[in-house]
Amino acid sequence: MMNLKNHLLFVVSTSCLFFSCKGNGDKKEMHALKSKSLAGTYKLIDSKTIKGKDTVTAFTDSSKTEMFKMFNDDHFSFFNHDKEKGKGKEPLFVAGGGTYSFDGVKYQESLQYCSIRDWERNTFNFQLKIKGDTLIQTGVENLPELGVHHTIVETYLKVR
Incomplete structure (x- = not known):
């Protein structure tokens, strides 16, 4: 027993x-x-900003600007610049990064650093869809103190 x-x-x-x-x-x-x-590097191939009834489409002409977004296990960064090295009519350079959380659908960015300094220390909630090498980010950017309240839809292609 x-x-x-x-x-x-x-x-x-x-x-x-x-x-x-x-x-x-x-x-x-x-x-x-x-x-x-x-995880990886993604190139922006299409971007829409929706404010009220107006939709602005950007990045349809990649000959002028390009944007990349990179992810590792818990941090993200992005770089957006004109291809004329700041010497054209509309010089552009925007960069930022911070930490993120992602549960497979819900994605939250905590922007720690940004060349547009007023955007730093803000948290943004998005939805992410990953279909093969394509990443689609959708959500609201809301910064009332800056007069920013719009929906973004960004489509990225993973860089191999």
Whole structure:
């Protein structure tokens, strides 16, 4: 009878140990899949800004400007510049970065650094869709103190 109790105790203990390890592994694996699916460099191929009934489309002419967005496990950065090296009619350079969280759909940026300094220390909530090499970011940028309240829809293509 004692052997049966010891055997049952061993089976129960081993099962608990197995399931507790498996749970942690699943969480790490799930985080790795989310990070891995987002990690990389993406080039902006289309951008829409919607304010009220007006929609402004940008980046349809990539001969003048280009923008890249990069992700690692928990940080993002972006760089946007004109291709005339600031010497054309409309010189442009905007860069920023910070931390992010992503649960597979909901994406939140905490912008720590930005060349447009008034945007720093703000958090933005978006939805991300990843379809193959395409990433689509949609959400509201709301900074009432700057008079900013619009919806953005940005489409990126992963750089290989």
